Amino acid sequence: MEYHNRNMASSDLEDLCFHINTKISTIKKTLQLRNIGQEPSLKSMLCKIGHEMVLLHDLLNKMEMEVQQQEKLKNLLKELQKSAERDQNEAQHLRENIPSHLPKPTQSCITGLTVKCEEQTKAVEPERAKKPTKESRLIKEAALITTEEFQSVPAYMKGRLTYDQINAVVQDMNKAVVGKYKILHQPLKSMNGAVRNLYHRFLEEETKDTKGEFFIVEADIREFTQLKVDKRFHRILNILRHCQRVREVRGSRLVRYVIC
Incomplete structure (x- = not known):
């Protein structure tokens, strides 16, 4: 140790x-x-x-x-x-997911009650071409929204709305426009009572600001389509105004949607 x-x-x-x-x-x-x-x-x-x-x-x-x-x-x-x-x-x-239709911005959507292409117009007899009837009057419709326009819409306006949902409303509005002006272009004598009442309502809704324009009101949408006039519809209307498809003319407690 x-x-x-x-x-x-x-x-x-x-x-x-x-x-x-x-x-x-x-x-x-x-x-x-x-x-x-x-x-x-x-x-x-x-x-x-x-x-x-x-x-x-x-x-x-x-x-x-x-x-x-x-x-x-x-x-x-x-x-x-x-x-x-x-x-x-x-x-x-x-x-x-390309939509079934891709309209171009310059595509014309003014169609006639009696659809005629250029070749059909050439085939029409001269006498009939010189004297167009009320049935052949053209009705202005709103052009479908293009994919480019849909992409340019602000996100806060679109929310969860889809391209197809917006164009479905455009098609329903066009259906209402055609239904309304088809009646306005009919001879008054050929109308029954219900159609005659619609005719007079259409005339009463005209103003100096809508002269020569094609427009509808919410009552026309309910009359000619199954579209619900609700918050979703008005949101889509904001988008259509943004894309210059419709504009509003107000007066007499009525909102008129004029086709641009």
């Missing part, structure tokens, strides 16, 4: 001596370096080294700023990639 204690004491003493010697060696090296720094021949070299250290420090700062810029650019590219992926998914969805 005593031998073991002597060994431990000896080991601790050796470690202490090693530590002290290490410190002494470090002090000697420091003093040597300080003495070397005082030599005139080495001062210019130390100044150059100090200058290079300053330049190196500036270079490191520039590199750090560049790394930060690259990090920002990487984050922007990630956002751009996500946006491109969303656009690609939306384009793929549109490609897989």
